[in-house]
Amino acid sequence: MRRMIITGLLALLLLGAGRAASAGEELIRLPTRSGVTQPFWVMNPAGPPVASVILFTSGPGLLGSERQPVLSGKNFLIRSRDKFAAAGFLVASVDGPSDHPEGLDEVFRSSDEHARDIAAVIAYLRQQAAVPVWLVGTSRGTISAANVAARLQSGGADGLVLTSSIVASNRNVGAIQGAVDVAAIAIPTLFVHNKDDACMVCPFAAVPSLLARFTHAPRKELIAVSGGSPPQSDPCEALSRHGYIGIEDEVVEKIAAWIKGA
16 A cells, blocks of 8 residues: 655655554554665554654564564553553554664664654654654663654654653663753653662662753653552563553553643
8 A cells, every 4th residue: 555645845655554453553664764664553542633652662672563564562652552542642653664673772763863764753643633743762762762852853743751761871771861962852751760660770769860951841740650560571671660560551641641731
């Protein structure tokens, strides 16, 4: 299926849609950089959307759509995408672009190329619904979301949500403030963090200092939650307090309320 999407002077050719991962969900592939396509899954709310959200998963940032049209992953945002749709949001779950089939490292997550790919997704969503577009990242996905917010001063998103932010560094990943010019972010920014997050690169105690670096965000807030179901994975993986296991409804509800009140 091919479809032409025109947004102002931007013309994007839609390169087909795969079979849905769930009812009402569609795989979209947009051409972005030369020879590159950006896949993402779109889930529509039951009624007119109040806003659009772009979800950035953690780890390697892959959902499986480039190799087969099956959205996969236990990540907090991905397994909760239907909750965002139920709250009235048009939901885009972003996969890795076609030139990164093995995953997204920190260098790419903080790159101009990544921001350009997501600019096409933002333009697509604005063509679908004339509502605000928000970037929502979790864990390593917070680097992607913050990078897009910092780099797209024109044609960018309307707001940013960072959940389980990377606030410390180790040999595998660097902190957001080291990878992204967060002082350049000039859109409302919400931080969500579990006080009981045991991931070594996401200590809750360091989140306020990260928030303080967002000096140009017109509105910013930290929402702290606690508890959850007993962990079923490593402390830095999805089925732990880091991934809000057992309190997904509470966290999505708080995020939705903040976006709607922005």
